[in-house]
Amino acid sequence: MLDRDIVALYWKRSQEAIAETQKKYGKYCLSIAKNILSILEDAQECVNDTYLAAWDAMPPHRPKILSTFLGKLTRRISIDRWRSLSAQKRGGDTVTLALEELGECIASDSDPQKQLEAKELGRLLTRFLKGQEDLERTVFVRRYYDLKPIGEIAKEFGLSESNTKVMLYRTRQKLRDCLQKEGY
Numbered sequence: 569m570l571d572r573d574i575v576a577l578y579w580k581r582s583q584e585a586i587a588e589t590q591k592k593y594g595k596y597c598l599s600i601a602k603n604i605l606s607i608l609e610d611a612q613e614c615v616n617d618t619y620l621a622a623w624d625a626m627p628p629h630r631p632k633i634l635s636t637f638l639g640k641l642t643r644r645i646s647i648d649r650w651r652s653l654s655a656q657k658r659g660g661d662t663v664t665l666a667l668e669e670l671g672e673c674i675a676s677d678s679d680p681q682k683q684l685e686a687k688e689l690g691r692l693l694t695r696f697l698k699g700q701e702d703l704e705r706t707v708f709v710r711r712y713y714d715l716k717p718i719g720e721i722a723k724e725f726g727l728s729e730s731n732t733k734v735m736l737y738r739t740r741q742k743l744r745d746c747l748q749k750e751g752y
Contacts, residue, residue, distance in 0.1 A: 569588050569591075569592065571633070571634035571635070573588075574588045574589055574592065574634060575626060575630060575631060575634060578622065578623065578626035578627070579626060579627050579630070585622075585623070585626075586619045586622075586623065589619060589622065589634075589638065590619065593634070593635060593638050594615065596635065596638070596639065597615045597618050597638055597639070597642040598611055598612065598615050599714075600639055600642045600643055600646065600714060600715075601614040601615055601618075601642055601645075601646040603714055603715045603716050603717075604643070604646040604647060604649075604650050604715050605646055605649060605650055605653075610649060610653070611646070613649075614642060614645045614646045614649055615642060617645045618638060618641045618642045618645055621641045621645065622637070622638060622641060625637075625641075643713070643715075689747075689752060692746070692747070692750055692752075693743075696742075696743055696746050697709070700739065700742075703725065703735075704735060704738075704739050706725075707721055707725060707727075707732060707735055707736065707739075708736065708739050710724070711736055718732050718733060718736070
């Protein structure tokens, strides 16, 4: 079924929308949730929460790219779940490491002015990534958006873990330079 047909089902408030979403994007959403949470049951629960969030968002929202919309919902819900689960414990898991690595480039500040600039930062990041080689961009997105472990990324692209780490480090350095040049 085409994405626009699935979205139309949501707009009609048809229960079939969730079944079709699960059929087409269930594995994709579960993959995102598992990369963040590591525990299958928690990941499955987040995917179910994603379907509910999509149901609540449509209408009025009509996503142009359903996979991106669902991926974003899954990621947000899974990170929220991860934060609540790890509030008591801190460790060296994949999410913590990925966020710490990116923290070297992007200063986290809760200043309201900075929050308003978040959209511009997103545009700058998109522009930066479009300027990177395909492999560098894809590896960067797998690590910092999909939150995949370095070993899994290395295997996916036929690289060594060491090469993957170096590639990510160099891309972060370029990003940091780019952000500093733009005043971030």
